[in-house]
Amino acid sequence: MDIQRALELLHMTVFSQSVSPCGKYLAAGNNYGEIAVFSLSAALSSEAKEESKKPVVSFTAHDGPVYAMVSTERQLLSAGNGEVKAWNWSDIVKKGCKEAWSRRPPYRSSLEVPEINSLQLNPKDNSLLLAGGDCSVHAMDLESGTFTHEFRGHSDYVHCLALRDQYQECLSGSEDGTVRMWDLRTGAQVQVIEVHKYEECSRPQNGKWIRCLATDCDWMVCGGGPALTLWHLRSVTPTTVFPLPHCQQHVMFYQDLILSAGHSPAINHLQISGELRAQIPCTPRSVHSLCVNQRSPEHKVAGCSLEGGGRMARGRGAE
Amino acid sequence: MLSTLSQCEFSMGKTLLVYDMNLREMENYEKIYKDIENSIAAAHEKIAECKKQILQAKRIRKNRQEYDALAKVIQHHPDRHETLKQLEALGKELQHLSHIKENVEDKLELRRKQFHVLLSTIHELQQTLENDEKLSEAEESQETHMEEETKQ
Numbered sequence: 001m002d003i004q005r006a007l008e009l010l011h012m013t014v015f016s017q018s019v020s021p022c023g024k025y026l027a028a029g030n031n032y033g034e035i036a037v038f039s040l041s042a043a044l045s046s047e048a049k050e051e052s053k054k055p056v057v058s059f060t061a062h063d064g065p066v067y068a069m070v071s072t073e074r075q076l077l078s079a080g081n082g083e084v085k086a087w088n089w090s091d092i093v094k095k096g097c098k099e100a101w102s103r104r105p106p107y108r109s110s111l112e113v114p115e116i117n118s119l120q121l122n123p124k125d126n127s128l129l130l131a132g133g134d135c136s137v138h139a140m141d142l143e144s145g146t147f148t149h150e151f152r153g154h155s156d157y158v159h160c161l162a163l164r165d166q167y168q169e170c171l172s173g174s175e176d177g178t179v180r181m182w183d184l185r186t187g188a189q190v191q192v193i194e195v196h197k198y199e200e201c202s203r204p205q206n207g208k209w210i211r212c213l214a215t216d217c218d219w220m221v222c223g224g225g226p227a228l229t230l231w232h233l234r235s236v237t238p239t240t241v242f243p244l245p246h247c248q249q250h251v252m253f254y255q256d257l258i259l260s261a262g263h264s265p266a267i268n269h270l271q272i273s274g275e276l277r278a279q280i281p282c283t284p285r286s287v288h289s290l291c292v293n294q295r296s297p298e299h300k301v302a303g304c305s306l307e308g309g310g311r312m313a314r315g316r317g318a319e
Numbered sequence: 320m321l322s323t324l325s326q327c328e329f330s331m332g333k334t335l336l337v338y339d340m341n342l343r344e345m346e347n348y349e350k351i352y353k354d355i356e357n358s359i360a361a362a363h364e365k366i367a368e369c370k371k372q373i374l375q376a377k378r379i380r381k382n383r384q385e386y387d388a389l390a391k392v393i394q395h396h397p398d399r400h401e402t403l404k405q406l407e408a409l410g411k412e413l414q415h416l417s418h419i420k421e422n423v424e425d426k427l428e429l430r431r432k433q434f435h436v437l438l439s440t441i442h443e444l445q446q447t448l449e450n451d452e453k454l455s456e457a458e459e460s461q462e463t464h465m466e467e468e469t470k471q
Binding site: 219232235239240255271272273274 | 387391
């Protein structure tokens, strides 16, 4: 392996990952704009060798880092600097795959190209929500490819998105420290929660940015600069503040637990009551994304992607 | 020769018996194999049942924890009965005070009216006194005028 590649691997950060619809492959996008596809069945089987832990196929998808990826029934959607591209899963595994389509949300200024930080699928009306660096959330219809709504209101770029299925609302967390709720049908802003103004969770030494959001219709977890807190959405009160000293970069609800990971080399399993049930150590120093493979009955594994190592670390979720 | 014949017969009988024995052993093993397969299938089903139960129990636990979390927040707020009582007491005080205010205002009105009556009667009296003085002055001047006329 030449020095160039070794240096690249050293500085590689994997920002996003997504599991294939059949549950057998994991795609990961890194800061060089490449997407690598790993075969989970080969890597986790009992006869796994070093070779089967390497990517099955890897191609350059975007010219900037791939910040967000999400999978539909048949396609992998990846987003990087200003555009969303779709790849068919059936073509990905064969070499030399071409993108199915590529779209660019309407940005107000054509000078700068804002990056897309997060993607969220809305299966009810088959649309895709994009959180952008232009401080707004765009909604795109997947069938026609047109951009239906633009939710403007944040004063700084939007980091993360979460979807409240029951009420057809979308939550967005941004660098300006607010979590805003948008009604997807009317396009209006429903509520603003200024997380850093609440004393229980604000940590002014870290800043007020909200990096990760997850919602369960009635409850919401958000973290970043302020401490990771569980909020009850109907009364908009912070109920539990989790005792994690580091800034959390990704959080999700899983069964009765809340999984979170951030600037520390561990995946935290938290209970809604506020206790830290388990802290699974992992190889990378800082974790950018978590995903749980729920589509395959044999390989229920939580994957986490990392910074500063170029390797995929997997921790088996303790069931 | 008879002995070799009988020996052969004997070994033949032995091998026949061994063959029978093997057949029965095979049947036995088949039976045990089927039993084990059945119990494996039953165990699989039990595992699936237990997994469902675990999921159910996890959901219950999650609901309980959510309830606890909300209850903690609610406890911070004061009791509803107490606030209702305080509200009632404050309402009564308000009523009482407005009553007193009404009474005082009525008294004030009455006094004002009485003063008004008093002042107007004083003015009238003043007016009548002045009128009387003017009348008496006019009468005196008329008398002196008449006296002067009779003198001439």
